[in-house]
Amino acid sequence: MKLFVIASREFKTLFLSPVAWTILAIMQLLFAYLFLTQLETFIRLQPKLAVIENSPGLSDIVVPPLFGNAGIILLLVTPLLTMSLICGERRNKTLSLLLSAPVSSMDIIVGKYLGVLGLLLLIVSLLTAMPLSLLAGGELDMGKLLANILALSLLVSAFAAVGLYLSTIASHPVLAAMGSFGLLLLLWILDWTTGITDQRSPLFEYLSILRHFQNLQSGLLNSVDIVYFLLFISGFLLLSIRSLDQGRRQP
Amino acid sequence: MPALLEAQRLYRYYGKHCAVNDVSFTLRQGEVLGFLGPNGAGKTTTMQMLCGVLAPSAGRIHINGFDLLAQPIPAKQQLGVCPDTPPLYRELTVVEFLAYCAQLHGLNPRQIRPAIDRAIQRCGLTTVHRRLIAHLSKGFQQRVGIAQAILHNPDIIILDEPTVGLDPLQISEIRSLIRELGHDHGIILSTHRLSEVQESCTHVQIIHQGRLILNESIAALNQLMDTGIVQITTRLEADVGLLSAIPGINAVENLTENRIRIHYSVTSNPIPRLTETIINAGWELQELTPVKKSMEDLFISLIRDNEP
Numbered sequence: 001m002k003l004f005v006i007a008s009r010e011f012k013t014l015f016l017s018p019v020a021w022t023i024l025a026i027m028q029l030l031f032a033y034l035f036l037t038q039l040e041t042f043i044r045l046q047p048k049l050a051v052i053e054n055s056p057g058l059s060d061i062v063v064p065p066l067f068g069n070a071g072i073i074l075l076l077v078t079p080l081l082t083m084s085l086i087c088g089e090r091r092n093k094t095l096s097l098l099l100s101a102p103v104s105s106m107d108i109i110v111g112k113y114l115g116v117l118g119l120l121l122l123i124v125s126l127l128t129a130m131p132l133s134l135l136a137g138g139e140l141d142m143g144k145l146l147a148n149i150l151a152l153s154l155l156v157s158a159f160a161a162v163g164l165y166l167s168t169i170a171s172h173p174v175l176a177a178m179g180s181f182g183l184l185l186l187l188w189i190l191d192w193t194t195g196i197t198d199q200r201s202p203l204f205e206y207l208s209i210l211r212h213f214q215n216l217q218s219g220l221l222n223s224v225d226i227v228y229f230l231l232f233i234s235g236f237l238l239l240s241i242r243s244l245d246q247g248r249r250q251p
Numbered sequence: 252m253p254a255l256l257e258a259q260r261l262y263r264y265y266g267k268h269c270a271v272n273d274v275s276f277t278l279r280q281g282e283v284l285g286f287l288g289p290n291g292a293g294k295t296t297t298m299q300m301l302c303g304v305l306a307p308s309a310g311r312i313h314i315n316g317f318d319l320l321a322q323p324i325p326a327k328q329q330l331g332v333c334p335d336t337p338p339l340y341r342e343l344t345v346v347e348f349l350a351y352c353a354q355l356h357g358l359n360p361r362q363i364r365p366a367i368d369r370a371i372q373r374c375g376l377t378t379v380h381r382r383l384i385a386h387l388s389k390g391f392q393q394r395v396g397i398a399q400a401i402l403h404n405p406d407i408i409i410l411d412e413p414t415v416g417l418d419p420l421q422i423s424e425i426r427s428l429i430r431e432l433g434h435d436h437g438i439i440l441s442t443h444r445l446s447e448v449q450e451s452c453t454h455v456q457i458i459h460q461g462r463l464i465l466n467e468s469i470a471a472l473n474q475l476m477d478t479g480i481v482q483i484t485t486r487l488e489a490d491v492g493l494l495s496a497i498p499g500i501n502a503v504e505n506l507t508e509n510r511i512r513i514h515y516s517v518t519s520n521p522i523p524r525l526t527e528t529i530i531n532a533g534w535e536l537q538e539l540t541p542v543k544k545s546m547e548d549l550f551i552s553l554i555r556d557n558e559p
Contacts, residue, residue, distance in 0.1 A: 005354040016342045097338035097399070100302040101355040102327040248306045 003107040003114070006098070010085075010115025020119055023077060027123050034069050035130040038062045059141035063131050064217050067148040070127050071155050071213060074120070075184050078156060081119065082163025083177035085112045086244065087170050105244045109237060113164050120156040124149065144219045151216035154229040158209060159184055161236035168243045184209070253316070254279055255329075255407050255437040256301070261310035263296050263461075270296045271307070272461040278407065283433040285448035285469075286441040288458040294441045295335060297458065298411045301439065302332040315406060328357070331405035335412045335441075337396025341385035345376055345395055348384055349402055356403040370398040375424060389416045397425065401432060408438045414447060426451045445549065449473070457553065464553050476549060479517045484510045484538035485529060493532065497524050512542065 014020040042061045049055040086109075089095040098108050128149055134140060163180040170176035191201075191208035205211055209232075212225040254277040263271040271293045278284050288294045299305040301312060303319055303326070312319040317326035340348055346367060353363045371380050374394040379387055384395060393416060400408055410429070414422045429451045432438060442448060448455050448469070455472045457465040467475070478501060483489070488508050495503045499521030504512040515521050529536045 002355060002357065005351070009351050013340070013342060092338075092341075093334070093336040094338040094340060096299070096302075096304045096332070096334050097352070098355070099304045100327060100330065100332040100334075101352075102324045102330075102357060103355060104324060248304065 001107075002101075002103045003111045006103070006107060006111025007114035007118070010112050011118040014081075014116070014119050019081075023081070023119075024123065024126065027073065027077070028126055030073055031066070031070060031127050031130060035062070035066055038065050039134075057141065058134060058138050059131075059144045062134070063140075063145055063148050066131065067127070067152050067217060068214070070124075071152060072188075074123070074152075074156050074159060075188060076181070078120065078159035079163050079166075079177040079180040079184070081116055082160055082167055082180065083170075083173040085116060085164050085167045086240075087167045087173050087176050091173070099248070105241045109164065109168070109240045109244060113160060113237060113240075116164070117157060117160050120160055121153060124152050124156060127152070147219040147221060148217055150221075151213050154216070154226070154233075155209070155213050158229055158232045158236075161233045161240075165236045165240045165243070168240045168247075254313075255315060256439075257311075257313040258297075258301065259311045259313075261297065261300060261312070262308045263293075263300060263305065264308045270461050271300070274310075274458070274461075274463050276456060276463070276466055278437040278439060280406070280437050281434060282454055283429065283438045283440060283452045285452035285455045286439060286458065287443065287445065287448055287455060288441075289443060292458045293461040294443075294458055295411060298334070298409055298439070298441055302330055302334075302409050303327055304334075329406040331400035331403065331408045333396040333400040333408075333410045333413060335415070337392055337399070339384045339392055339395055339399075342383065344383055345371070345380045345387075345398075348395065349398060352399045352402055358403055366402055366404070370402045373401065373428060374398040390418060390421045393417060394421075394425075397428070406436060408432060408436050410438065411441045412443070413440065414442070414444075457549075459553075475553075477517050478514050480512060480514055480542040481522065481525075482506070482510065482512050482538070482540045482542050483525075483529070483536065486535035486537055487533070489529065489534045490532070494525065494528065497521050497528060500525070509537075 039062060042058060045061065084091075086095065089098070103111075128145070131140060131145060159180075162183055163176070166180040166183070167173070167176040170179060187207065187209040189210075191205050191211055206228070212228045215222055215225045256278040258277070259275050261271055261274045262269065274293075274297060276284070286294055286297070296305065300307045301319075303323055306320065312326075314326040315329050319326045340351070343351070349367045349370060350363055353366055358366055371377055374397055376391065376394055376398060379391055384392060387395065393413065397410065397413060400410065413429070414425050417425065426447070429438060429440065433451075433453070440447075440452060449472070452469055454468050455465065456463060456467075465472075465475075486509065489511060491503050491505060491511065494500060494511070494513065499519035500513055500515045502514040504514075506512055513525065515525075526536065526539065
């Protein structure tokens with residue numbers, strides 16, 4: 001499959017420059033700090049929790065806040081990773097290599113997407129290693145951990161799809177990064193108004209990426225939330241394929 | 252012989268500007284088609300349409316019988332393209348890059364290594380094949396671009412200005428490579444240098460303001476190029492009227508008082524009569540230099556011919 005040829009090239013290229021290594025190192029440092037803070041909180045609360053029945057356990061206090069904060073950090077980082085996927089190739093005039101090769105627009109877009117998604121999922125798996133290390137001396141609610149891994153993986157997949165689309169339509173990588181950052185942040189904060197006033201907008205609640213993410217994080221695997229993410233991802237991938245095809249027609 | 256590539260009535264608009272206007276031609280095996288035109292004539296746009304990077308606003312392109320728009324994947328299978336800026340990933344080595352291109356063109360894993368070795372050897376990249384593309388000189392980068400285009404042994408090779416930025420030795424190497432490839436492939440070569448077309452091509456096409464104004468074999472072009480130019484310097488002022496009376500001389504231009512430029516027909520060769528006349532008249536011939544006919548001269552004469 002040509003799609004995997006493009007995906008593996010994209011993934012390997014990230015590791016040929018310092019980009020992937022730097023991002024992995026910085027992410028790991030930030031995550032470690034967040035993880036240790038959460039752990040500290042648990043240790044401080046432990047004597048009080050011990051006397052309460054049905055109190056939140058280690059998994060509840062460490063995992064969801066850690067993955068939630070990782071989501072925010074990845075919201076800042078993903079646009080930087082995706083900004084030059086198509087836009088950078090167009091500027092370096094290397095896009096014509098792909099356009100004149102016997103590969104379809106779908107192969108190009110999905111290949112590029114899977115390549116960058118590989119790095120994002122690697123970041124998620126390195127993050128997962130931290131709570132897993134607690135198994136050495138404690139017990140974890142594996143179901144809850146898996147729900148968090150799924151939630152964060154779907155979240156970064158959605159981020160990458162938006163970033164790729166913006167990179168397909170933008171003329172400069174910085175515009176693509178700004179555009180995808182703005183759009184993702186808007187979707188993140190979309191349902192904040194419901195907390196402030198007593199007005200509720202079901203549409204905004206449905207659109208809010210944060211709400212679906214938190215639903216999954218709580219361990220409630222609702223098909224509505226999973227379908228939301230799948231629609232979100234495939235929608236932006238289809239838009240990217242269309243926009244790449246359109247690029248051949250327009251100057 | 253069936254045509255390898257057939258372009259029918261291609262149009263391309265950028266907004267209201269028409270960059271390519273009703274261009275049709277065919278390419279057969281063994282032909283090297285030179286695509287000539289000044290900057291901005293529509294060469295690159297046409298090339299980009301032929302290799303599927305741009306879609307034409309109207310018209311059809313058939314490659315090996317496949318419609319490039321309706322069945323792009325089988326059509327592009329037999330296409331090797333090197334655009335004016337070679338599309339190179341600077342962070343890869345030459346071999347890594349060529350391996351990626353081979354995979355993109357669907358070569359099976361056993362064919363990849365021999366294909367790369369052959370392309371490297373043909374394009375003279377043996378000494379640099381392990382180096383990063385970013386560290387190569389422009390000439391070598393250009394060759395990597397050509398290696399990428401011939402790697403999968405395509406029936407049709409499209410090269411957009413392949414010799415720009417190369418030194419004379421490299422240019423002649425690339426030209427002989429093109430001639431060699433021309434035996435069993437169809438090649439389209441765009442350039443703005445007339446000499447390149449005369450040396451490497453079997454057919455020539457001239458595009459001007461988006462229209463094809465000439466589509467001929469190279470022999471027909473040479474006939475068209477019959478006019479030659481010489482520049483003459485004399486110590487005393489020459490009599491233009493006397494010189495233009497010599498048969499075979501088409502026009503005489505006064506550049507300065509002592510310097511004139513003469514347009515003549517190469518077949519009737521009036522140069523001996525010309526020198527004789529100058530010497531006999533006692534104007535003291537100081538310099539007689541043939542002026543290389545430029546693309547512009549050819550254009551001017553063609554455009555003049557095309558206008559009613």
